[in-house]
Amino acid sequence: MPLLETRFDVIIVGxxxxxxxxxxxxxxxxxxxxxxxxxxxPSLPAVSSPIIYACTMALLDEIGADEAAYAHNTPxxxxxxxxTRDYYRAIAVIPEDRGRDYAYAIDRARFDNALWEQxxxxxxxxxxxxxxxxxxxxxxxxxxxxxxxxxxxxxxxNFHAETVVGADGRWxxxxxxxxxxxxxxxxAPTTSLYYAYWxxxxxxxxxxxxxxxxxxxxxxxxxxxxxxxxTTAVVCxxxxxxxxxxxQGAGEPEALYTALLQxxxxxxxxxxxxxxxxxxxxxxxxPNYYRQPFGAGWALVGDAVHHKDPLGGQGIYDAIFSxxxxxxxxxxxxxGTFGYITALSRYKEALEAETLPIYFNTLAARANLNPPxxxxxxxxxxxxxxPEVSEVLARVPARMGSxxxxxxxxxxxxxxxxGVAWDARRTLTSEMSPSAVPPLPSERAQGxxxxxxxxxxxxxxxxxxxxxxxxMFNGLGALRRKG
Ligand SMILES: Cc1cc2nc3c(=O)[nH]c(=O)nc-3n(C[C@H](O)[C@H](O)[C@H](O)COP(=O)(O)OP(=O)(O)OC[C@H]3O[C@@H](n4cnc5c(N)ncnc54)[C@H](O)[C@@H]3O)c2cc1C
Numbered sequence: 001m002p003l004l005e006t007r008f009d010v011i012i013v014g015x016x017x018x019x020x021x022x023x024x025x026x027x028x029x030x031x032x033x034x035x036x037x038x039x040x041x042p043s044l045p046a047v048s049s050p051i052i053y054a055c056t057m058a059l060l061d062e063i064g065a066d067e068a069a070y071a072h073n074t075p076x077x078x079x080x081x082x083x084t085r086d087y088y089r090a091i092a093v094i095p096e097d098r099g100r101d102y103a104y105a106i107d108r109a110r111f112d113n114a115l116w117e118q119x120x121x122x123x124x125x126x127x128x129x130x131x132x133x134x135x136x137x138x139x140x141x142x143x144x145x146x147x148x149x150x151x152x153x154x155x156x157x158n159f160h161a162e163t164v165v166g167a168d169g170r171w172x173x174x175x176x177x178x179x180x181x182x183x184x185x186x187x188a189p190t191t192s193l194y195y196a197y198w199x200x201x202x203x204x205x206x207x208x209x210x211x212x213x214x215x216x217x218x219x220x221x222x223x224x225x226x227x228x229x230x231t232t233a234v235v236c237x238x239x240x241x242x243x244x245x246x247x248q249g250a251g252e253p254e255a256l257y258t259a260l261l262q263x264x265x266x267x268x269x270x271x272x273x274x275x276x277x278x279x280x281x282x283x284x285x286x287p288n289y290y291r292q293p294f295g296a297g298w299a300l301v302g303d304a305v306h307h308k309d310p311l312g313g314q315g316i317y318d319a320i321f322s323x324x325x326x327x328x329x330x331x332x333x334x335x336g337t338f339g340y341i342t343a344l345s346r347y348k349e350a351l352e353a354e355t356l357p358i359y360f361n362t363l364a365a366r367a368n369l370n371p372p373x374x375x376x377x378x379x380x381x382x383x384x385x386x387p388e389v390s391e392v393l394a395r396v397p398a399r400m401g402s403x404x405x406x407x408x409x410x411x412x413x414x415x416x417x418x419g420v421a422w423d424a425r426r427t428l429t430s431e432m433s434p435s436a437v438p439p440l441p442s443e444r445a446q447g448x449x450x451x452x453x454x455x456x457x458x459x460x461x462x463x464x465x466x467x468x469x470x471x472m473f474n475g476l477g478a479l480r481r482k483g
Contacts, residue, residue: 005126008034010330011146011161013133013174015041018302018319019167020115024063025327027124031334034159035125038132040151042113048315049195049233049281050108051077051211051225053398054100056317059324063118070114074228075209076102080394082213082384086266088435090384091206092394103398105211105225105233131157136164136177136298143178143297165299165326167319170287172304180291180300184356186363187288191309192243194257194282195235197227202270202442214267218242219371220260221311222267231277234267236260237311239369240285253280269440286310288363293326293351294344301326306355312362313397318355325350357402382419385435389415 010026012019015037023035057067078101083089094101120127130151137145137158145160166174201224204210209226216222219242223235236243236257246259257280262268286309293305302319326347333343372380383389388411395401426433439448 005032005034006157006159008032008126008159008161009334010034010163010165011036011159012165012167013037013146014167014169014172014302014304015039015116015119015127015129016112016167016169016302016319017115017316018304018323019165020112020119021060021063021065021320022165022167022301022323022327023119023125023127024065024122025323026330027119027122028063029327029331029334031124031331033125034161035119035127036131036133036146036148036159037116037129038151040129041116042109044109048108048310049105049197049223049225049235050111050316051103051105051313051397052111052316053094053103054097055399056320057100058098059317059320060115062324063122065115065118069117070111071104071106072110072114072228074104074106074110075226077105077209077211077226078102079206079208080211080213080397081204081206082215082393083266083437084215084380084384085217086437086439088381088384088433089437090390090393090435092390094394094398095391095400097398097400103211105227107228107231110228133168133173136174141296143295163297163299163330165301166304167300167302167323168304170303170307172291172300174298175291175300175304178295178298180293180295182289182291184290184359185288187285189239189241189366190285190287191237191311191366191369192240192282192284193235193237193286193310194243194253194260194280195233196257196276196280197231197233197278198271198274199231199277201232201234201274202272202440204270205438205441214264216264217371217377218263219369220263221369222261222264224267224270232274234261234271236264237369242369253282256280257282266437266440269442272442283310288359290352293348299326299330299344299347306351306359308359308362309366311365312358314355314358314362317399318358321354322351325354357404358396358399361396361403378419379416382416383412385419385422385433386415 009031011034012023013036015035019035023033027033078094080092080094081089094103119125131148133146133148135147136143137147143164145158146164147156147158149156164174166172168174211225214222220236220238225233227233247256261271288308290306291300293300301322303315305322306318329343329347332338333340396403425431
């Protein structure tokens with residue numbers, strides 16, 4: 001059925017986290033909004049195996065989104081584990097933030113549907129699912145609308161608005177059509193990522209919903225996250241060339257994904273007897289960029305304006321934050337507080353202030369996917385064994401502090417000093433480290449005993465001898481690379 005109206009204040013292309021929340025905010029501010037998406041909801045979700053923290057939920061509270069709907073039957077995750085093989089682990093408790101002390105590994109199909117419904121039922125929003133925008137409409141240099149087709153129809157339909165907003169994800173059609181310049185691009189090295197959801201995953205030794213990051217020290221990182229309806233998301237990410245090592249003779253994503261999982265014995269052990277309930281999905285060569293966020297008659301929000309490696313799990317927060325920042329400034333422009341250029345320059349500033357620090361952290365973390373040398377392993381163990389560092393681990397992704405301010409040089413030096421002292425004590429007393437990784441319940445049932453791995457047995461004396469040698473080798477390596 002044709003829409004009664006074809007002219008709006010704002011047209012938003014894309015109706016997931018950025019687009020749906022933007023539509024709700026602009027309409028709550030009194031504008032008439034057309035929200036378009038080529039998908040119909042609930043739909044196959046965007047490629048994403050996501051975790052959201054209290055900061056994201058607080059932004060959703062502002063538009064009245066219903067947590068019981070977007071997180072229906074989804075367990076509350078209160079602890080994040082970071083384990084390195086079966087050598088050592090850190091357990092971080094999620095700190096309370098505005099009344100919530102938990103995160104969710106949400107089901108994206110359910111989450112996106114809840115946000116779409118929330119927007120569609122907001123006065124002032126006309127929501128049209130199943131409409132694929134194929135081009136923009138122009139008046140000279142200015143964008144004045146969109147053209148496209150409904151699913152199953154050949155007829156083109158035009159809609160007009162003062163501003164067209166691209167909330168259409170990382171391959172944004174709006175961004176391409178307006179030729180929005182890219183900046184802060186950093187794609188070397190690129191990473192690739194594969195994931196699927198599983199049911200009946202074998203328990204971990206802590207009997208509660210968890211997010212577990214697992215490193216194998218050979219350049220591969222894994223994530224298991226307890227998600228909706230008793231499923232567990234199992235993700236593997238690495239530099240694209242590291243992943244390519246596993247793809248020889250295993251062209252299909254399923255076979256590649258299986259080979260990656262088999263490389264991590266603790267992950268693979270938990271999947272014995274489990275059923276994979278989704279196809280394997282993924283992203284090759286994850287892009288990292290910002291785009292010029294506005295021009296005459298157009299603007300960008302969400303992944304369309306800024307995308308980064310999903311390593312840190314920040315994309316949804318940033319998408320919803322960009323929608324908020326845009327809405328605040330655009331409504332200020334409409335009220336006459338600022339001119340268009342001033343208002344949207346303020347949007348750009350707010351977006352960068354909120355997202356740039358975590359962007360650079362993510363790029364640094366991506367570089368850290370390289371297999372560590374012996375010195376980095378030692379430092380890594382000291383850091384992971386420290387309760388203070390565990391606290392930082394939980395605060396950074398929850399946007400409750402930046403890694404730079406939390407991990408000061410003083411704190412690192414203190415942590416290393418404590419680590420050396422702990423090692424010395426363990427050498428003398430044969431005491432187990434509290435960060436030792438206990439066997440999985442399934443391994444225990446097979447008679448695997450509590451064991452201190454080789455890392456736990458090493459005392460500081462050995463390391464004190466080894467350290468100068470390692471540093472010398474590092475120095476020689478650097479000299480050779482320079483030469
Ligand atoms: C593997 C993976 C894991 C991730 N994990 C996390 C995580 O743990 N936590 C987190 O916060 N983020 C995570 N992210 C990032 C997160 O998924 C994105 O940042 C988020 O989905 C961006 O939302 P968006 O609304 O900007 O775009 P999208 O969710 O991509 O939505 C864009 C919408 O635009 C529509 N569209 C596109 N073109 C057109 C067109 N021409 N006409 C009409 N409609 C169109 C699409 O149908 C789609 O519905 C992950 C991403 C990946 C790839």
